[in-house]
Amino acid sequence: MTKKLFIKTHGCQMNEYDSAKMFDLLQEKENFEMAESEDQADLLILNTCSIREKAQEKVFHQIGRWRKIKDKKPDLKIAIGGCVASQEGDKIIKRAPAVDIVFGPQTLHKLPELYNEKDKTNINQVDISFPKLEKFDHFPVQGTGEPSAFVSIIEGCNKYCSFCVVPKTRGHEVSRTIEDILNEVSALADKGTREIHLLGQNVNNFKGTYKGEKSSLAKLIELTSKIENIERIRYTTSHPHEFKDDLVEVYDRVPELVSHVHLPVQSGSDRILELMRRRYNVEKYLDLVERIRTVRPSMSFSSDFIVGFPGETKEDFMGTMDLINEVKFDESFSFIYSPRPNTTASDMPDDVTQEEKKDRLNILQNRLNQLSFGYSRKKVGSSQSCLVYGQSRRDPGQLQARTICNRIVNFPSNDVDLIGQIINIQINEALPNCLRGNIQN
Ligand code: SAH
Ligand code: F3S
Numbered sequence: 001m002t003k004k005l006f007i008k009t010h011g012c013q014m015n016e017y018d019s020a021k022m023f024d025l026l027q028e029k030e031n032f033e034m035a036e037s038e039d040q041a042d043l044l045i046l047n048t049c050s051i052r053e054k055a056q057e058k059v060f061h062q063i064g065r066w067r068k069i070k071d072k073k074p075d076l077k078i079a080i081g082g083c084v085a086s087q088e089g090d091k092i093i094k095r096a097p098a099v100d101i102v103f104g105p106q107t108l109h110k111l112p113e114l115y116n117e118k119d120k121t122n123i124n125q126v127d128i129s130f131p132k133l134e135k136f137d138h139f140p141v142q143g144t145g146e147p148s149a150f151v152s153i154i155e156g157c158n159k160y161c162s163f164c165v166v167p168k169t170r171g172h173e174v175s176r177t178i179e180d181i182l183n184e185v186s187a188l189a190d191k192g193t194r195e196i197h198l199l200g201q202n203v204n205n206f207k208g209t210y211k212g213e214k215s216s217l218a219k220l221i222e223l224t225s226k227i228e229n230i231e232r233i234r235y236t237t238s239h240p241h242e243f244k245d246d247l248v249e250v251y252d253r254v255p256e257l258v259s260h261v262h263l264p265v266q267s268g269s270d271r272i273l274e275l276m277r278r279r280y281n282v283e284k285y286l287d288l289v290e291r292i293r294t295v296r297p298s299m300s301f302s303s304d305f306i307v308g309f310p311g312e313t314k315e316d317f318m319g320t321m322d323l324i325n326e327v328k329f330d331e332s333f334s335f336i337y338s339p340r341p342n343t344t345a346s347d348m349p350d351d352v353t354q355e356e357k358k359d360r361l362n363i364l365q366n367r368l369n370q371l372s373f374g375y376s377r378k379k380v381g382s383s384q385s386c387l388v389y390g391q392s393r394r395d396p397g398q399l400q401a402r403t404i405c406n407r408i409v410n411f412p413s414n415d416v417d418l419i420g421q422i423i424n425i426q427i428n429e430a431l432p433n434c435l436r437g438n439i440q441n
Pocket of ligand 1: 163164202237338339340
């Protein structure tokens with residue numbers, strides 16, 4: 001009998017990638033199918049995020065809801081993976097005994113084994129070790145033909161920004177080899193994928209080998225662009241400190257590389273950047289933006305911002321606002337600083353009230369929204385080359401596409417054959433979160 005699986009994913013794109021791989025593995029090795037709802041499942045997996053305190057709290061609320069399903073269905077198994085699992089290990093089972101399996105971001109390939117062991121012995125299973133790149137040897141290369149697909153190229157992070165838990169939860173940086181990555185890209189392209197989104201916490205420090213020699217992200221991008229049917233390439237996330245010259249130059253040579261980059265700056269105050277241990281200052285960041293814009297003038301930049309880092313003064317915050325006005329960022333993410341366990345920033349004195357932090361976040365987000373809406377409005381009346389991603393979730397009479405600068409565009413069409421194609425769309429309306437248009441003949 002086929003067993004049913006339900007996966008809930010919190011957090012970043014790396015987690016989305018990992019969750020897709022969990023499904024591929026369990027389908028291939030244990031014959032699992034995706035359940036339509038949680039109460040039909042034989043195995044419930046929560047892929048967790050611990051980047052901020054709120055994300056972490058969500059885990060135990062979710063387990064509480066799943067426990068009620070398990071009360072009625074005692075054979076049901078609950079597995080917790082991702083960064084909270086990595087951080088808390090067997091403490092999760094101590095606090096929530098309904099949980100059967102705990103695994104980390106680097107041990108998800110062991111899920112079929114952990115599941116079977118629990119099934120046979122009824123002993124809870126915990127494995128949050130860091131066996132480097134082992135997991136990639138176990139992933140079935142499948143691909144479902146989706147127009148855009150994630151491909152992980154580097155795991156972990158060595159940067160130890162003072163506020164961040166990722167180096168602890170995902171381990172140290174390890175790059176896959178270029179050959180291994182290109183195999184995955186080719187398999188995806190054969191199935192119909194047109195856009196590759198290269199993933200890592202810090203892709204700029206990619207050091208995978210090519211023909212046995214240490215290589216770079218720039219080289220990987222060039223080789224990826226040569227694979228037949230790959231028409232677009234994106235990458236996330238880029239650390240400004242390691243954005244090397246060869247990567248800037250690649251924008252000149254590789255038209256498949258999209259005209260948008262996510263380049264998290266975090267703050268516009270040199271003092272705070274130093275305390276964050278980000279290894280660049282405002283001047284260096286602005287110089288990098290300038291160099292990229294010189295090579296590709298249409299480039300759009302998005303960023304992450306942390307507001308209310310310990311001891312952030314009004315002047316520090318105004319520095320961030322000045323930087324926003326100077327770069328004119330497009331669609332960005334911003335967060336109130338959240339102290340994380342075992343990070344150096346969590347011991348720093350902080351005299352800024354939560355009220356003040358919320359006010360600053362509001363001011364910053366209003367400005368970011370204004371800028372982003374401004375970019376959208378400027379697109380009205382233009383024709384944009386767009387990759388069609390699929391049907392709009394809200395309205396099946398509409399298809400959804402993405403511009404080369406990363407904007408979502410909805411347009412009326414029932415022609416599902418357009419999915420996976422690059423077409424020209426005439427933009428005629430800008431809404432706060434997307435554009436609307438019509439196919440151009
Ligand atoms: N690798 C990425 C960041 C991963 S975390 C990079 O190089 O920037 C995604 C974002 O979450 C970060 O850019 C940061 O803005 C935010 N973040 C990380 N830790 C945080 C914390 N303790 N409090 C608030 N926001 C945080
Ligand atoms: Fe975190 Fe800094 Fe790495 S934000 S993921 S430690 S680059």
